[in-house]
Amino acid sequence: MSNKEKSVHVGEECFQQHGPTLMFSNIKYCIQERVGLLCKKGPEKVILKDISGILKPGMNAIMGPTGSGKTSLLDVIAGRKDPAGLRHGTVFVDGRPVTNDLRLTSAYVVQDDVLMGTLSVRENLLFSANLRLDPKNHSSADKQSRVENILEELGLTECANTKIGTDFIRGVSGGERKRCSIGMELITAPSLLFLDEPTTGLDAYTANCIISLLHKLSRNGKTVIFSIHQPRYSIFEQFDQLTLMHKGDVVYAGKADKALEYFSLLGTFIKAFNNPADFFLDIINGEAESTLELPATGKPHETLITIVVCVLVLLELICATDVEQVCQAFEGGLKTKGEKVDYVTSFFYQMRILSHRAVLNLLRTPQTSYAQWALTVFFALLVGLIYYQIPLTLPEGLQNRSGAFFFLVINVVFSNLGAVELFIKERSVFIHENANGYYRTSVYFLSKIGADLLPNRIVPNIFFSAISYYMMGLKPAFLSFLCFTLTMTLTSIGAVSVAFMVSATVNSLAMANLLVALPFVIMMVFGGFLVNLNNMLSWLSWLEWISIFKYGMNAMFITEMTGQLFYVTDNITIQGEMFLQGQGIDYSRWGFWQNQVALIGISSVCLVVAYIQLRRIKRWK
Ligand SMILES: Nc1ncnc2c1ncn2[C@@H]1O[C@H](COP(=O)(O)OP(=O)(O)OP(=O)(O)O)[C@@H](O)[C@H]1O
Numbered sequence: 001m002s003n004k005e006k007s008v009h010v011g012e013e014c015f016q017q018h019g020p021t022l023m024f025s026n027i028k029y030c031i032q033e034r035v036g037l038l039c040k041k042g043p044e045k046v047i048l049k050d051i052s053g054i055l056k057p058g059m060n061a062i063m064g065p066t067g068s069g070k071t072s073l074l075d076v077i078a079g080r081k082d083p084a085g086l087r088h089g090t091v092f093v094d095g096r097p098v099t100n101d102l103r104l105t106s107a108y109v110v111q112d113d114v115l116m117g118t119l120s121v122r123e124n125l126l127f128s129a130n131l132r133l134d135p136k137n138h139s140s141a142d143k144q145s146r147v148e149n150i151l152e153e154l155g156l157t158e159c160a161n162t163k164i165g166t167d168f169i170r171g172v173s174g175g176e177r178k179r180c181s182i183g184m185e186l187i188t189a190p191s192l193l194f195l196d197e198p199t200t201g202l203d204a205y206t207a208n209c210i211i212s213l214l215h216k217l218s219r220n221g222k223t224v225i226f227s228i229h230q231p232r233y234s235i236f237e238q239f240d241q242l243t244l245m246h247k248g249d250v251v252y253a254g255k256a257d258k259a260l261e262y263f264s265l266l267g268t269f270i271k272a273f274n275n276p277a278d279f280f281l282d283i284i285n286g287e288a289e290s291t292l293e294l295p296a297t298g299k300p301h302e303t304l305i306t307i308v309v310c311v312l313v314l315l316e317l318i319c320a321t322d323v324e325q326v327c328q329a330f331e332g333g334l335k336t337k338g339e340k341v342d343y344v345t346s347f348f349y350q351m352r353i354l355s356h357r358a359v360l361n362l363l364r365t366p367q368t369s370y371a372q373w374a375l376t377v378f379f380a381l382l383v384g385l386i387y388y389q390i391p392l393t394l395p396e397g398l399q400n401r402s403g404a405f406f407f408l409v410i411n412v413v414f415s416n417l418g419a420v421e422l423f424i425k426e427r428s429v430f431i432h433e434n435a436n437g438y439y440r441t442s443v444y445f446l447s448k449i450g451a452d453l454l455p456n457r458i459v460p461n462i463f464f465s466a467i468s469y470y471m472m473g474l475k476p477a478f479l480s481f482l483c484f485t486l487t488m489t490l491t492s493i494g495a496v497s498v499a500f501m502v503s504a505t506v507n508s509l510a511m512a513n514l515l516v517a518l519p520f521v522i523m524m525v526f527g528g529f530l531v532n533l534n535n536m537l538s539w540l541s542w543l544e545w546i547s548i549f550k551y552g553m554n555a556m557f558i559t560e561m562t563g564q565l566f567y568v569t570d571n572i573t574i575q576g577e578m579f580l581q582g583q584g585i586d587y588s589r590w591g592f593w594q595n596q597v598a599l600i601g602i603s604s605v606c607l608v609v610a611y612i613q614l615r616r617i618k619r620w621k
Pocket of ligand 1: 031047064065066067068069070071072073227229
């Protein structure tokens, strides 16, 4: 019988399977504070002060008042915190030093559930299974059955087909959401489960249900480690190990049911009917009646705790591994920076799963698309009615065509302002999933762009062009219509690419709206149609070369004016080319195509920058 299959008794609790033991030793973590408007580097703030401890199979709670460093400790030992702040310290799992692998093989449930609101509970779990289980070892049927088992285990069967919920869709309850988040992480059958404040925001009953669920998991081969604020007694009594924190220090690390004894030895006694969890926090906050002095760096009993913990760490290490392994372990440590993430699924497989989710998302939140389509039809009819059947007589023939093209380009460019939310709305979901090895950044980027460009930009533009072109009575040749539609579509893609670039760069929608309007206005002013750049602002005339407006309008003029005759009187006509010459527009074949190439160039540069910015988003906490 293997170690895992044995029923192991720890204290009075029956463990069906043993989870791993996690040890951390001498962890010092600092953050660089920023001061002033220019965010100059300020003094370094120590948020974890040389702390050590052992987290054993079972339920391990990290408790402490707000700002005491619970989440920071959890993040450091789970490998989620920026390694730049780690001054020294080591983390071992079953005697082996932690590497980037831990991040991918353990599970971390974040405080704010990051789930796709438009998908049902089952679909979210299946998404996780599809991307995190190796298709070589797990067939579709395997994945399905694992999802069903988890639904059953977490008591989610009844709401399996209910959507998680968005601003537009009423979804599952808070407790069900949390259980779904836990389920997303249990898909890979991790033996280490980290949870950041799993009960925050839940009512007392639901919080108890979540902790009972974690307790059940901890008896089946999972070591559950979580930070928690101020649990009620029925929750507290389910803890096996307790780590109490105060200002970045560990003030108690040991069995939860021995903590009262420990503090009574130090001269603090709990009052009758008081909840031990409240009592500990009162001690830490200095509100309990006691003779106890809490540890601060250098105080005697902190040193004692550290020594005891270090001895325990060494003992556990020596029991678990041989001496050589221990030495290697100490050399390893938490240096995870720069290690490459290996994905279990291929690029194309990820692309299929993500595109499927993006399409589902689009279909299930049609409000934005409806609005986009309604506006498209409205503006097409509006411009068609204002410039209905433009005559070929002068001067109105020229004046109305210039006005119509300017109106069209403005409408096409500014209707893309809404695209700035593309990478902002789902940023937390992307960061969580990408950091947990669900998919590559490139796959996410391409699937999002693809799912947006085709239904929201390209197809509506073709409709817009068809309605407005024939209502305005422009050149009837079908080829001219195709050139016009191509120009409109590429102008739209150019503008939306600028919006995507901004969207991937900033994380606030208000900021993004400001930043995207600015280049659009600059491009409009310096497009060469509103300001004569030869006479005024000539030192800024280079800006016309990056103006989407300039290329869009030039291409439209070339399409419409070449081969067109305008009537001054019934007998006197002027060729459209004369107008183009007057404007300095090259109306040769290449002259037309160079505008399209420039629009494609602007779009490509913006999309490449957007992708780079997406890659640069910090995954660390
Ligand atoms: N990335 C960071 N940048 C700036 N300060 C940070 C950062 N991470 C942690 N801190 C600071 O470190 C201290 C500990 O933070 P941490 O979130 O770990 O505490 P906590 O005990 O989990 O608090 P809470 O219960 O309120 O979540 C706080 O003072 C916090 O402001």
